[in-house]
Amino acid sequence: MDLQSLILALQQYWGAAGCVIQKPYDLEVGAGTMHPETFLRVLGPEPYRVAYVQPSRRPADARYGENPFRLGKHLQLQVILKPSPDDVQELYLRSLHALGIDPAVHDIRFEEDNWESPTLGAWGVGWQVLLDGMEITQFTYFQQAGGIELAPISAELTYGLERIAMFLQRRDSIYDVVWGGGRRYGDVRLKEEWESSVYGFEVADVGMLRRHFEDWEREAARCLDHDPPLVIPALEATLKTSHLFNLMDARGAVSVTERVGLIGRIRRNAVRVAKAYVAQREAMEHPLGNALEGVAHV
Amino acid sequence: MSDFLLEVRTEEIPANALPSARRQLREALNRALVEEGFEGADVHTFSTNRRLVALVSGLPGRQPDRTEVLTGPPARVAFDADGAPTKAAEGFARKAGVPVEQLERVETPKGEYLSATIRLEGRPTAEILAGRIPGIIGALHFPKMMRWGLGTHVFVRPVHGVVAMFDGDVVPMELLDIRSGSRTVGHRVHAPEAFELTHPSAYASELEERRVFIDPAQRRRRLEKLAAELASQVRCHVHPDEALVAEHVELVEFPGLIRGQIDPAHLELPREVVITTLRHHQKCLILEREDGELAPYFLAVVDRADDPEGLIRQGNEWVIGARLSDAAFFFKEDRTHRLEDLVPQLERLEFHRKLGSLAAKAERAGLLARWLVEAAGMTITAGEVERVARLVKADLVTHMVGEFPELQGIMGGHYLRLDGEPEEVWTAARDHYLPQGFEGEIPASDLGRLVGAADRMDSVASLFAVGEVPTGSKDPFGLRRAAQGLVRIVAGAGWTVDLAAFVRRACELAVETAGGDLDVVSSQVMTFVTDRVRRYLVDLAGMAPDTADAVMHAAWSSLPALEARARALEAVRGEPEFRALALAFKRVRNITEGQPDAGVDPALFAEPAERELYEAALAFQGELEMSLAAHRVDEAFAGMGKLAGILDQFFIDVLVMAEDERVRANRIGLLKMLGRDFLTLADLSRLQVEGGES
Numbered sequence: 001m002d003l004q005s006l007i008l009a010l011q012q013y014w015g016a017a018g019c020v021i022q023k024p025y026d027l028e029v030g031a032g033t034m035h036p037e038t039f040l041r042v043l044g045p046e047p048y049r050v051a052y053v054q055p056s057r058r059p060a061d062a063r064y065g066e067n068p069f070r071l072g073k074h075l076q077l078q079v080i081l082k083p084s085p086d087d088v089q090e091l092y093l094r095s096l097h098a099l100g101i102d103p104a105v106h107d108i109r110f111e112e113d114n115w116e117s118p119t120l121g122a123w124g125v126g127w128q129v130l131l132d133g134m135e136i137t138q139f140t141y142f143q144q145a146g147g148i149e150l151a152p153i154s155a156e157l158t159y160g161l162e163r164i165a166m167f168l169q170r171r172d173s174i175y176d177v178v179w180g181g182g183r184r185y186g187d188v189r190l191k192e193e194w195e196s197s198v199y200g201f202e203v204a205d206v207g208m209l210r211r212h213f214e215d216w217e218r219e220a221a222r223c224l225d226h227d228p229p230l231v232i233p234a235l236e237a238t239l240k241t242s243h244l245f246n247l248m249d250a251r252g253a254v255s256v257t258e259r260v261g262l263i264g265r266i267r268r269n270a271v272r273v274a275k276a277y278v279a280q281r282e283a284m285e286h287p288l289g290n291a292l293e294g295v296a297h298v
Numbered sequence: 299m300s301d302f303l304l305e306v307r308t309e310e311i312p313a314n315a316l317p318s319a320r321r322q323l324r325e326a327l328n329r330a331l332v333e334e335g336f337e338g339a340d341v342h343t344f345s346t347n348r349r350l351v352a353l354v355s356g357l358p359g360r361q362p363d364r365t366e367v368l369t370g371p372p373a374r375v376a377f378d379a380d381g382a383p384t385k386a387a388e389g390f391a392r393k394a395g396v397p398v399e400q401l402e403r404v405e406t407p408k409g410e411y412l413s414a415t416i417r418l419e420g421r422p423t424a425e426i427l428a429g430r431i432p433g434i435i436g437a438l439h440f441p442k443m444m445r446w447g448l449g450t451h452v453f454v455r456p457v458h459g460v461v462a463m464f465d466g467d468v469v470p471m472e473l474l475d476i477r478s479g480s481r482t483v484g485h486r487v488h489a490p491e492a493f494e495l496t497h498p499s500a501y502a503s504e505l506e507e508r509r510v511f512i513d514p515a516q517r518r519r520r521l522e523k524l525a526a527e528l529a530s531q532v533r534c535h536v537h538p539d540e541a542l543v544a545e546h547v548e549l550v551e552f553p554g555l556i557r558g559q560i561d562p563a564h565l566e567l568p569r570e571v572v573i574t575t576l577r578h579h580q581k582c583l584i585l586e587r588e589d590g591e592l593a594p595y596f597l598a599v600v601d602r603a604d605d606p607e608g609l610i611r612q613g614n615e616w617v618i619g620a621r622l623s624d625a626a627f628f629f630k631e632d633r634t635h636r637l638e639d640l641v642p643q644l645e646r647l648e649f650h651r652k653l654g655s656l657a658a659k660a661e662r663a664g665l666l667a668r669w670l671v672e673a674a675g676m677t678i679t680a681g682e683v684e685r686v687a688r689l690v691k692a693d694l695v696t697h698m699v700g701e702f703p704e705l706q707g708i709m710g711g712h713y714l715r716l717d718g719e720p721e722e723v724w725t726a727a728r729d730h731y732l733p734q735g736f737e738g739e740i741p742a743s744d745l746g747r748l749v750g751a752a753d754r755m756d757s758v759a760s761l762f763a764v765g766e767v768p769t770g771s772k773d774p775f776g777l778r779r780a781a782q783g784l785v786r787i788v789a790g791a792g793w794t795v796d797l798a799a800f801v802r803r804a805c806e807l808a809v810e811t812a813g814g815d816l817d818v819v820s821s822q823v824m825t826f827v828t829d830r831v832r833r834y835l836v837d838l839a840g841m842a843p844d845t846a847d848a849v850m851h852a853a854w855s856s857l858p859a860l861e862a863r864a865r866a867l868e869a870v871r872g873e874p875e876f877r878a879l880a881l882a883f884k885r886v887r888n889i890t891e892g893q894p895d896a897g898v899d900p901a902l903f904a905e906p907a908e909r910e911l912y913e914a915a916l917a918f919q920g921e922l923e924m925s926l927a928a929h930r931v932d933e934a935f936a937g938m939g940k941l942a943g944i945l946d947q948f949f950i951d952v953l954v955m956a957e958d959e960r961v962r963a964n965r966i967g968l969l970k971m972l973g974r975d976f977l978t979l980a981d982l983s984r985l986q987v988e989g990g991e992s
Contacts, residue, residue: 069624083447105607107600112312125444132613133580133598141446151449170616
């Protein structure tokens, strides 16, 4: 199965399972979790189901296109099921069928792997899903986001698309993966990986990155101080600071002592965004409904 | 007699949570059953990664009836002058539910009281279990708990089913909003359909038919048998790995094993890299040839009985090939420069927020290693030892260690060897993290020992300086282990350096970096290190705790001398003269403590026993000097032993606290002189001996 068929099949499957099929966020992000369709939707009592592909940029992981297993930008397919349904594992296993993987002839395992994002003030409990020894999905029950204890709990499924494609096609290099349309992954992305590596490791203007970090950090705060707070613009400004931090980090420009401080500054805004969103939805009287109506809490 | 079954079916529980969960469940059930009056019931708990199970046999259908004795009012107020019951007696009888004439009398220390024996009728066992189980399950504790769905419940993983059966009947209860029943499911792949259980006693076999082994011991037997078979088919043996097998046993419902092949070209990577990739990242068992060489195979544990289309083996082989290629890529990348060229990059790695980078740490360690070289009179140049102290940390910035942190040190050793560094340098990098605490061998070369000891000393001193002091079970930086390693290296190397001065030097450097009060930090670190020294004597050298105390109170900071004195004292302390000496020394200490030392003037001796002790003490002084100079500690202790009788005689014949002030001061001076000489070996008053106060 080529890469694009794999994406289409998963979107088809999760669409049929009641998900909104969203688009990738049109900003640079390090993971699908930063998309407002995850980071914000998991907050508060409103039920929601969504799936989307998210290109995820990790400049420090880039390898000039030389390492056959590592990318500076990779594709995640992210699914959020809120509240997590009782049959979430079965739903997930059926999604593998859609990829032509029949669990009856494979070894599929759920091995403990918990997740934490210090920049988002978020953590969760879950597993990595192994298919015949290969990690294909990160499966997380979100417990906290933006520093806020969550209820209901969302299940987050993150498929690592290139790895799955490599595995299914038994390729020894990501760049040999068949993308679709008669093209290979390398045809589509190799040059970009090389250029991004050169930029991230050698060229990026650290002074400019630093200035823009300060600028966007202030801009996020301005949006949050606005009456009423502008949630999405504030989140977008915060995501920019996160990406700028990643670039500075890849460039080797973040000193050891500075690191914790910068992450803390991103988190501070992320936490404010989360709080502003919760207040906004409350003020809107939770237009998508309240999953907790009539539920007694422990 | 009847049986009870409880099965809580969940999503996959982490391996590390299960052994404790089985134990907690067994203990809580046992406790509850005893509290409810069930004696002799047999409780067993089991688990797979998807279910927690308790099986209880030997239960009666009803709780045994019990009698309880209630105490009522004092007898003197219970009956009036005519012997008729008063209101107090009638009230008590009513409360106890027995006729007044059945009230008894009981003698207590406070006088005679009324009592009533009441019969409590036992309730049906199933009803009692239904009442107790939800509390027991709710009180189970797991290392990491979670919520799911609406977030109403907290448990280790979401719960999907509860079976509670008393013989053939369902015990109705509700656990985390789930009603109990008698249906469960088999193995996820082999028998996923729900089915009806018949009886607790048939539970294990009904699940086994559906490819679930509920007993971890049974899973382990199968796993070990399969592993041995698959290994012997290719004339290999399984590299023993108890921890990994124990983990796999918890991770499955039905263990299967797949043997896959490794591209022999990948075995050219350093052995540790191959092992780490296979073991830590793919949890594979490793096969070795007879000569211990790695064989080009791996064993992957699967949670199923078979590999019907060979896809599982193929998949695992592909993943392992990819992982090893990835490692080979890192290896090649790292080898494009000499490891020494990476040293400046240590600036980029943080050691601690308040202590700056690893470069700064390696700098301090270098200075400490240099201090050791000078103190121990070694012939290594200062420049070389400081260079090696930096070099051994350089692998922390390599791709390989970035990916496999557990290979720190090991990769440094390989890279430095390939860079053509001398053997004592590359083995220093490889070995300097050894030993882990007291366990294992110390580094083979002087350089390895020096940087290993210096690195640990700096970790302890600098982290103490910024307040990262271990408390109770919290020791996030592993400082106890670091200090143990330090003590073990210094003792094992036999360095006659002054450890107290070393501690002081490390604290000076730490305070220069981190600020803080030098005296406060040194005194904290000193206490911490002396405590590890004491543990070393007791736990590792096998000395009695009071032997360790006795020799450490004499002096502790030269470890070889300390250990020699401890061994010598341990050897002789059981002899009668040492028991006598220990007692006599407590007297010496009690008498002389706080008294001024006026010296000894032989002209003032009034009793022969005084002179005799004085002469013996002088002789001992001479022997002591000679035997210590010749490192004959055992002889020194033998000389000490000879004084026991003389000292005893002294205490019999001589009143130390004489009327005459000068005589008294002289006698105290004599005892002090003897005490000083003894104290170069040990403070015998610390020995716990029979007949003495503790």
